Amino acid sequence: MSKTMESTLEMGRQYERIAAWLESVGGGVYARRLLDILADPAAESTFTVAFCGLFSAGKSSLVSALSGTRLKTGANPTTADVEGVHMSLPGSTGQLQLLDTPGIDSTDERHKEATMNALYQADCVVIVADYQHVEAEENLELLHAFVEEGKRLAFVVHQIDKHLESELPFVQFADSVYSVLADYGIAEDTIFFTTVGQSPHNQLPALRSWLVAQAESEMANGGVENVRRRLVDVAKEGVAAYFDPLVQAAGEAVAKACGSAPLSADEAVSWLDREAEKLRHLREQYDTGMQAARDQAQATRESWLRLIELAQIAPYDTTEKGRIYVESLRPEFKVGLFRSAQKTDAERLRRAEAFAKDIAERVHNYLLTPLANQIASDVRQAGIDPATSARLADGAAAIHIDVDVEYVSRVVKPGALVSSQYPYQYVKDVVARIKRDALATAADLAEQFVAACLAKCEDEQATTRADMELASDRCAALQAYLDICAREQRAFDLVAAGEVPSV
Ligand SMILES: Nc1nc2c(ncn2[C@@H]2O[C@H](COP(=O)(O)OP(=O)(O)OP(=O)(O)O)[C@@H](O)[C@H]2O)c(=O)[nH]1
Ligand SMILES: [Mg+2]
Structure with missing residues (x-):
């Protein structure tokens, strides 16, 4: 068999398969036209x-x-x-x-x-x-x-x-x-x-x-290339007919999202570039805004916690009261002429009360009041919604630590009483406990404050978010349109190469 005949037969088999595919996707008209050309290539040469x-x-x-x-x-x-x-x-x-x-x-x-x-x-x-x-x-x-x-x-x-x-x-x-x-x-x-x-x-x-x-030399070739070109043209028409409604629908989806349909894939590419760039820009703007709000809220939160840590609630006088209270708890401590247990206990209680009262006052004046004021002022300045703002200010005003005899006596470690250094350590332990309690309450308010600041920022960025959604919808519609165009182009290339497209 001559080379020309072989390639003609192979071409015939290829376009019969393509015709079968066209038939299967509703392109019967094009399938028949392909088969007609294959049946009598000279008739149309x-x-x-x-x-x-x-x-x-x-x-x-x-x-x-x-x-x-x-x-x-x-x-x-x-x-x-x-x-x-x-x-x-x-x-x-x-x-x-x-x-x-x-x-x-x-x-x-x-x-x-x-x-x-x-x-x-x-x-x-x-x-x-x-x-x-x-x-x-x-x-x-x-x-x-x-x-x-x-x-x-x-x-x-x-x-x-x-x-x-x-x-x-x-x-x-x-x-x-x-x-x-x-x-x-x-x-x-x-x-x-x-x-x-x-x-x-x-x-x-x-x-x-x-x-x-030129024409005769083509015909002398058996017109193979000529016939192939006609087969390719018809197959491409079939592919175009199959994709037309899909491209049309994708174009309408773009028109819905963007206001008009692109005239070509190239135009869709340039629109997509533009929308993707817009989306990137908006996202950056949104992220920067949120990050700034988060940083600001975190800094405020840190300042509250620092205020607690640095509060001076046990100056020398207070520490002395704590020390003499703890010293009175030692077993050898006795008071009164007859060293009666009753008098000793009364003295211990008196010292406990003196210490508790003193430190409670300091906690109120140098820790809780400045903290509540600071929180109320920061919350006001942050401009968060009035209901949350009021709730946080009230919460701050209500922070209360009940420093009484019971509170200070619970910190005592009886096993440590023998140590001469313990009284100082004891006062430090009381201070640490108070600050731990204050931190627990303030941290809870701080979390609510951070959340409220982020919610406020989210609200302020509502337009940006709406624009982002729009740009993202546009990108999706354009991408879907381009995907269809690319699938169509792939199918064109495949039928031109004599292969059945997989669509
Ligand atoms: N002198 C001269 N005039 C010519 C010749 N061929 C065409 N013309 C004239 O040139 C003008 C344009 O000729 P057309 O054949 O209509 O040109 P065309 O390229 O088909 O033009 P469009 O269809 O308008 O693109 C007409 O007035 C013709 O009579 C030529 O060989 N010599
Ligand atoms: Mg003319």
């Missing part, structure tokens, strides 16, 4: 040549002259739609189709798109430049794009009846064209000089022969 160029270059006149079909021509922009004329190829069932297109400088986007589609789908492109505009930027840009793509290409310099030999010998003019186009990789034998008027240099017949030769 058409070699398509698209003519393009600036308006009034003479495309329609040239296509008319080549095909013998009269197309509308004129000095103003004339051709509005892509239009095809057919020529049969001598000695073959194949056809040559010439596509006339609107000027590429058309300002109508719809024309432009139709023209570009026709150009990309054609088997061969002929760029037509009129005699006076050979080096027009649009022509050279198109030329560059198609050379890059490896498209079969011819370049026609038309209306050469306008050439005046007396100004410049034609050979010299032709050489300058050859040299410009050589920079773009265009060989001289694909450059033609034509006119529908009179000129001894007219290569209209040579252009016609070249086109026929």
Whole structure:
């Protein structure tokens, strides 16, 4: 089996599988069209040549002259739609189709798109430049794009009846064209000089022969590439039909989130970049705001705890009262003439009361009152909601430590009474206990305070959060749209490579 036949058979198997897939996803029309092409590739074997160029270059006149079909021509922009004329190829069932297109400088986007589609789908492109505009930027840009793509290409310099030999010998003019186009990789034998008027240099017949030769060489190949291109086109149409409603729905979801639907995946990418950037910025703003509130609240909380730690509640006098109370608890301590137990106990109680009263007063004046004032002032300044603010101030005012005889006597460690250093340690123990009790209550208020500050900040950032939600919805809709576009593109690529897409 020849290599060509083998590849034709393989291509047949590939597109039968793709047809089966199209059938299974509701694209029966496209499946049948693929099978029709596979059943009789010659019946549809058409070699398509698209003519393009600036308006009034003479495309329609040239296509008319080549095909013998009269197309509308004129000095103003004339051709509005892509239009095809057919020529049969001598000695073959194949056809040559010439596509006339609107000027590429058309300002109508719809024309432009139709023209570009026709150009990309054609088997061969002929760029037509009129005699006076050979080096027009649009022509050279198109030329560059198609050379890059490896498209079969011819370049026609038309209306050469306008050439005046007396100004410049034609050979010299032709050489300058050859040299410009050589920079773009265009060989001289694909450059033609034509006119529908009179000129001894007219290569209209040579252009016609070249086109026929291109078509015939394609057909001689069994037209495999040609057939493949048609199969790919139909399969892609099928893929597009399958994805259209999905892209449409994803586009509507974007329109709902963003106000309008993107016109292309590229536009969606740029919108997504913009929204993602906005979201990042808002999130940063939100996080910074929350962090600042948290830091501020924590600093206030620390200042309350520090106020307790630093409060002077046992100066020398107080410590002395504590010391003599503890010393009275020693077993050898006795008072009164008869050292009666009753008197001794009464003295111990008196000393305990003196110590407890003194330290209780100091706790009230130097610890609890300043702490309550500090809390009330910080809470007021923090501007948190009035109910919580009042609750915290009341809580601070109500902090109470009942330092009485019972409280101070419970701290005594009887086993330590023998030590001469113990009385001082005892007072330190009482102070530590009081501060521990104060810290426990203040820490609870401080937690409530921090939570209230964060809640206030959350409230203040309600607009930021709403904006974040909006940007995040937009990002999600755009991402979903792009995912669909990417899936469609993947499916296009797969059918172009003869593989069944997995959608
Ligand atoms: N002198 C001269 N005029 C020509 C030639 N070919 C076309 N024309 C004139 O150039 C003008 C434009 O020709 P068309 O064939 O309509 O040009 P086109 O490129 O199809 O133009 P659009 O369809 O508008 O893009 C018409 O007035 C034609 O008569 C030529 O070989 N020589
Ligand atoms: Mg025209």
